[in-house]
Amino acid sequence: xxxxxxxxxxxxxxxxxxxxxxxxxxxxxxxxxxxxxxxxxxxxxxxxxxxxxxxxxxxxxxxxxxxxxxxxxxxxxxxxxxxxxxxxxxxxxxxxxxxxxxxxxxxxxxxxxxxxxxxxxxxxxxxxxxxxxxxxxxxxxxxxxxxxxxxxxxxxxxxxxxxxxxxxxxxxxxxxxxxxxxxxxxxxxxxxxxxxxxxxxxxxxxxxxxxxxxxxxxxxxxxxxxxxxxxxxxxxxxxxxxxxxxxxxxxxxxxxxxxxxxxxxxxxxxxxxxxxxxxxxxxxxxxxxxxxxxxxxxxxxxxxxxxxxxxxxxxxxxxxxxxxxxxxxxx
Amino acid sequence: xxxxxxxxxxxxxxxxxxxxxxxxxxxxxxxxxxxxxxxxxxxxxxxxxxxxxxxxxxxxxxxxxxxxxxxxxxxxxxxxxxxxxxxxxxxxxxxxxxxxxxxxxxxxxxxxxxxxxxxxxxxxxxxxxxxxxxxxxxxxxxxxxxxxxxxxxxxxxxxxxxxxxxxxxxxxxxxxxxxxxxxxxxxxxxxxxxxxxxxxxxxxxxxxxxxxxxxxxxxxxxxxxxxxxxxxxxxxxxxxxxxxxxxxxxxxxxxxxxxxxxxxxxxxxxxxxxxxxxxxxxxxxxxxxxxxxxxxxx
Numbered sequence: 001x002x003x004x005x006x007x008x009x010x011x012x013x014x015x016x017x018x019x020x021x022x023x024x025x026x027x028x029x030x031x032x033x034x035x036x037x038x039x040x041x042x043x044x045x046x047x048x049x050x051x052x053x054x055x056x057x058x059x060x061x062x063x064x065x066x067x068x069x070x071x072x073x074x075x076x077x078x079x080x081x082x083x084x085x086x087x088x089x090x091x092x093x094x095x096x097x098x099x100x101x102x103x104x105x106x107x108x109x110x111x112x113x114x115x116x117x118x119x120x121x122x123x124x125x126x127x128x129x130x131x132x133x134x135x136x137x138x139x140x141x142x143x144x145x146x147x148x149x150x151x152x153x154x155x156x157x158x159x160x161x162x163x164x165x166x167x168x169x170x171x172x173x174x175x176x177x178x179x180x181x182x183x184x185x186x187x188x189x190x191x192x193x194x195x196x197x198x199x200x201x202x203x204x205x206x207x208x209x210x211x212x213x214x215x216x217x218x219x220x221x222x223x224x225x226x227x228x229x230x231x232x233x234x235x236x237x238x239x240x241x242x243x244x245x246x247x248x249x250x251x252x253x254x255x256x257x258x259x260x261x262x263x264x265x266x267x268x269x270x271x272x273x274x275x276x277x278x279x280x281x282x283x284x285x286x287x288x289x290x291x292x293x294x295x296x297x298x299x300x301x302x303x304x305x306x307x308x309x310x311x312x313x314x315x316x317x318x319x320x321x322x323x324x325x326x327x328x329x330x331x
Numbered sequence: 332x333x334x335x336x337x338x339x340x341x342x343x344x345x346x347x348x349x350x351x352x353x354x355x356x357x358x359x360x361x362x363x364x365x366x367x368x369x370x371x372x373x374x375x376x377x378x379x380x381x382x383x384x385x386x387x388x389x390x391x392x393x394x395x396x397x398x399x400x401x402x403x404x405x406x407x408x409x410x411x412x413x414x415x416x417x418x419x420x421x422x423x424x425x426x427x428x429x430x431x432x433x434x435x436x437x438x439x440x441x442x443x444x445x446x447x448x449x450x451x452x453x454x455x456x457x458x459x460x461x462x463x464x465x466x467x468x469x470x471x472x473x474x475x476x477x478x479x480x481x482x483x484x485x486x487x488x489x490x491x492x493x494x495x496x497x498x499x500x501x502x503x504x505x506x507x508x509x510x511x512x513x514x515x516x517x518x519x520x521x522x523x524x525x526x527x528x529x530x531x532x533x534x535x536x537x538x539x540x541x542x543x544x545x546x547x548x549x550x551x552x553x554x555x556x557x558x559x560x561x562x563x564x565x566x567x568x569x570x571x572x573x574x575x576x577x578x579x580x581x582x583x584x585x586x587x588x589x590x591x592x593x594x595x596x597x598x599x600x601x602x603x604x605x606x607x608x609x610x611x612x613x614x615x616x617x618x619x620x621x622x623x624x625x626x627x628x629x
Contacts (some may be wrong), residue, residue, distance in 0.1 A: 025449055032446025039439050040432065123432035126483070128397065131419040132447050326415070329398045 029132060033140035034148055040117075041110045044103075044144070048153050051102045052160040055095060059167045082288065084183035089192050089289035091164060096157040096196050103153040107145045109226065111214035114141045115325060116225040134326040138215065142318055145211055146204045154200050158193055188290050195293035199264075202301055206260040209310045212317030219321045219328070256310070264301040346408045348373045348494050348526040349394060353402035356389050363389040364400065365550035373493075374523040376540055379530045380620055381547035387530045388426075390547065391498050394528070395424050407493055420449075423492035425500050431479055433472030437465055444486050456489035459515070476503045484512060488520050495520075497529045509533070513540055534617040544616055546623050553623045562613040566597045570609035578608045585622035596622040 038045055115138070118124040127137065165184060171177040217229040233253060240249045262268075301307065349371035356364040363386045371377050381387045392398040396411035396418060404411060409418045431440065437460070444451045460467075463481045471479055480503055487495070501509045517540060521527060531537055544561075546554040556564060570578045575593045579586075581604060583595035596614060597605065605611050614622065 029447045032443055035446075036439075036443055039436070040434050118432070121432050122427060122430045123435075125397075125426040125430040126432070129395075129419070129424045129426065129487075130444065130447050131416070131449075133416040327399070 026136075029136065030140060030143070033132065033137065034144055037110075037114070037141060037144045041106075041114070043106050044110055044149055045152070047106045048099045048103050048149075048156055051099055052095075052156055055098065055160060056163055056167065059164050062171070081180070081183055084181055085185055085188060085288045087181065088165065088183050089188060092157075092161045092189065092192050093196065093289055093293075095161045095164065096154070099153050099157045099160070100150075100200070103149055107149050108210075108214060108229075111141070111145050111211055112218050112225050112229040115215060115218035115321065116221050135322045138219075138318060138322040138325060142211065142215065146208065150200050150204050154193075154197055157196075161189075185288075188288050191290040192288075192293065195290060195296070195298075198298050199293075199296075202260060202264065202298070202307075205311055206307055208314035209256065209317070212314035212321070215321040216317045216324075219324045260301055260304065260307060263304050264296050264298065266297045266300070346373070347371060347405070348375070348407060349528065350405045351390075351394075351402070352404070354390065354393060354400055354404060355402050356386075356393065356398065356400040362550045364393070364402075366402070367547065367550065367552055369545050369552055369555050371526060371528060371543070373526050375542045376517075376521060376527045376529065377543040377545060378534070378537065378541040378616070379528060379545050379547060380534055380616075381530075381553075382624060385548045386550045387547055388498060391424075391426065391496055391528070391530065395422065395426065395496060397426065421493040422496065423487050423490045423494070424496035424498070425483055425487055426496075426498055431471045431483055433470065435471045436467075437469050437471075437482060438467040440471075440482065440486060441467075444490070448490055450491040451486075452489045452491065456485045459485035459488060462511070477505060477508065480504055481508065488515065493525060495525065495527045497527070499530055499532065501531070501533070509536060513537060516540070534620055535615070538616045541616070546620060548624055554619070558616070561616070561619065564598060565614050565619055566600050566602075566605055566611060567614035567618060568595045568597060568605050568609050568611050569593070570595065574608050578605070581605065585625050587625075594618075 118127060165182075168177060168182050169184075172179050172182045214229055217232070218225050221228045233249075236249050237247070237253075240246055347370045349369075351370070352368050354364050354367040355362065365386075367386070367390060379387050379390065389398065389400075393400045393404060394406050394411060396415035399412070406418055407421045411418055435443075441453055441456055444456070445453045460482070463478065463485070465474060465478050465482055465485075471482070474482065480501070484500060501512055504512065513536070516527070529537070529540075541558050543557050544554065545552060568578060568583070569589065570593055572591065572593065575586075575595075578593070578595055581597060581600060583597050586593055586595040588594075592609075596619070602611060
């Protein structure tokens, strides 16, 4: 874009039509804004990447370690291919959850900081001197938190799990790991990845109000944005307790944190759980994870009215954050 | 500028770059702007000059849609309150020095502006930077204060904007670079399609740059005039102590002692009235500024 532009002096007489600026420009602007976020908040990509590398390094040097399930050495057990596959899919999910946990922590700090830091270091005057609307700026930050980082972590987790599988296969080939512990099934792997992705999207949507709340705190806080973000909920709980003697807020926050997972798990009424409970003796006889995940009630979760009420609440808060950034006056 | 009789009346029919009517902004009981009115025509370099706390920055922030106010204000024909997003395609500004974030790399700064500004000429910015000691791989946090300003100016001057607003752009720069900057501004950047609004403390240095000056003090416009009309409007007369009383009869608006002689400032007098009394000349903008400001505070 910039390469085929002539010097300012020679274009001075021409007015660039606003429409041609907007066309194609919006996508480029958005991509630039998103890249900017990763320049500033490097922890967003470094922390998950470092965690993944750490997992791999641990796996590389894991020979000689012992896997134990319910007190028995895994290697000693007569292990079916199906169980080995189950183990592999569990590792797949654990890697995803570990990286996701790191990312959630990073993203939370990021959201609280992103609109506060630019006022603290006064760089907001630089950002605001460029033709980027406040709505687009806030949208780019939300996009990073709700889409780019989660998808990136999902992809990173997939790659990490493949790499881990290769490492374990190598361990096995070198005789450091019983061969019957190592299994691979591409179709099941893809199925698990797909289900994890669904869960990821569900989580991002369900937690959208929290993201909106963080952005709102970030744009409002005069100092110590993180303290406000963490402090307001307990303060609210305490106030309600002292003034009204009730704990509705506690119930509400608890529900807003976990509610969707309860719906997803059909309130604990899943075949594999009830089946196990009826069976009485729980030994390691779990099917590959795709079967378990497949039992989850994704349809009910995605259709839950509270999910979409939360998304609407988040949209209101994000809109508020953009308006406040636009009209806030710190002079 | 403001309702001045002009040789070319068609100039007034063109859309003014900035049109302010009764601009008012109060912080509590204190009025930073108290009914400020002025017009900036396109193709001018206007100096907004005033002491600290005079309301300069508040006026600039109102023009840039960064603060609320009452009164009428059109910038490039747009309302900065409701049409800020559209306005920023035509307007570029440096609102304050050292507002580039410390984590930003020089190369990233170029990439960012290129990515979001359709009228940014990257090669021009690189050209400006080549004249400095700034490296592409440096972070803003590693640069000296002067270098940060240089970087910011390189970015801004490479944008083809209709209106450029600069608030104390050379603060913290040494004399050599200040000269270089104003030369670049005048020779490479400025043309009849652009308008520049500039505030500065160092009035003496940029006297020759301005086409118009607006003096602002205590939220009021103290003077608003094209520079070429200052000569016919204002006179500076230096008289001996003996002649002082005769000169005072002609009502100078300000006077001060210089080595036993008295320098007096007049508005609207002719050379015929004053010439016989002493040494007559056109006051410099800096002297006129001091004279005007002292009068207001007296």
